[in-house]
Amino acid sequence: MKHLTSLLDLSADDLSAVLSTAADLKARFLRGERPQLCPGRVLVQLFEKPSLRTRNSFEAAMIHLGGSGIFLSTQEAGLNGRESLADIARVISSFADLITMRTFSQQLIEDFAEVSSCPIVNGLSDYRHPCQALTDLLTIQELRGSFPDQHLVFVGDGNNVSMSLALAAAMTGMKMTLAAPVGFEFTEEFLQLLQQQFPQHQISVCHDPHTAVKDASFVYTDVWASMGQEDDAERRKQAFADFQVNEALMASAPADVLFMHDLPAKRGLEVTDGVMDGAASVVFQQAENRMHLARGLFAWLLQP
Numbered sequence: 001m002k003h004l005t006s007l008l009d010l011s012a013d014d015l016s017a018v019l020s021t022a023a024d025l026k027a028r029f030l031r032g033e034r035p036q037l038c039p040g041r042v043l044v045q046l047f048e049k050p051s052l053r054t055r056n057s058f059e060a061a062m063i064h065l066g067g068s069g070i071f072l073s074t075q076e077a078g079l080n081g082r083e084s085l086a087d088i089a090r091v092i093s094s095f096a097d098l099i100t101m102r103t104f105s106q107q108l109i110e111d112f113a114e115v116s117s118c119p120i121v122n123g124l125s126d127y128r129h130p131c132q133a134l135t136d137l138l139t140i141q142e143l144r145g146s147f148p149d150q151h152l153v154f155v156g157d158g159n160n161v162s163m164s165l166a167l168a169a170a171m172t173g174m175k176m177t178l179a180a181p182v183g184f185e186f187t188e189e190f191l192q193l194l195q196q197q198f199p200q201h202q203i204s205v206c207h208d209p210h211t212a213v214k215d216a217s218f219v220y221t222d223v224w225a226s227m228g229q230e231d232d233a234e235r236r237k238q239a240f241a242d243f244q245v246n247e248a249l250m251a252s253a254p255a256d257v258l259f260m261h262d263l264p265a266k267r268g269l270e271v272t273d274g275v276m277d278g279a280a281s282v283v284f285q286q287a288e289n290r291m292h293l294a295r296g297l298f299a300w301l302l303q304p
């Protein structure tokens with residue numbers, strides 16, 4: 001049984017199997033085919049944080065595959081201390097075929113997976129967002145065909161999204177640069193993990209977005225204050241002021257550069273309306289692909 005608590009749960013072969021299953025199912029979906037690959041299967045979603053894309057793309061994916069979904073908030077699941085985590089995991093996994101989780105703590109998802117009798121999929125924690133990164137690989141593959149000649153430049157916080165993108169880049173041989181303000185780069189611990197797991201991979205971290213995007217294939221950004229960091233939003237707004245993805249920054253990048261964002265976006269902060277809605281933006285293709293990736297991932301995890 002496989003889990004997806006982090007991209008590191010996938011081998012290189014697993015990663016290409018998930019991407020090719022998703023690409024194939026997307027092509028069939030666009031032709032009007034909805035193969036019932038998970039008939040009667042039950043998805044349970046345990047979410048501690050809000051979600052538009054993740055929750056609904058997961059539920060829609062399971063329904064399209066012939067299954068159904070149950071949603072439980074922290075309170076409903078009893079994750080707030082009503083009973084032990086291990087007891088919740090044991091009980092809920094005996095009802096479900098697949099569990100998705102969105103939590104603050106990454107450890108909680110990993111602990112749940114230890115006890116669960118069905119696959120656990122991370123739908124975002126404070127440290128990882130593997131389904132977003134897998135979806136972004138699917139989108140990059142659609143747009144550019146392959147990974148090794150692409151340069152992904154993330155302008156913003158060394159957060160859950162950029163860490164998962166760094167793992168995705170390392171696993172596919174794509175070059176990646178993080179342009180972040182001092183104090184918001186990847187942690188030493190994460191850089192060591194990357195170095196240990198992918199000694200060949202070159203990841204650059206810098207503090208000048210204009211230099212970083214000079215040979216970018218993709219400029220990617222995310223919110224400056226993630227869910228749970230609302231109280232720090234004002235300090236972050238000051239710290240990230242020079243890291244907005246705007247028309248001037250995009251003009252420093254090659255003419256064929258594309259713009260990516262996992263969404264939700266805070267328009268006027270990390271990105272301007274002009275860039276979000278401009279010709280280089282692929283943000284809604286990314287969002288749509290969340291559902292196609294989820295179908296590929298679920299079908300792959302639940303294959304007989």
Ligand code: CP
Nearest residue numbers: 051052053054262263
């Ligand atoms: N990108 C993403 O995970 O969006 P939601 O927070 O709306 O799920």
Ligand code: NVA
Nearest residue numbers: 159161226227263264
């Ligand atoms: N970094 C953001 C991603 C939202 C999808 C957050 O954690 O809020």
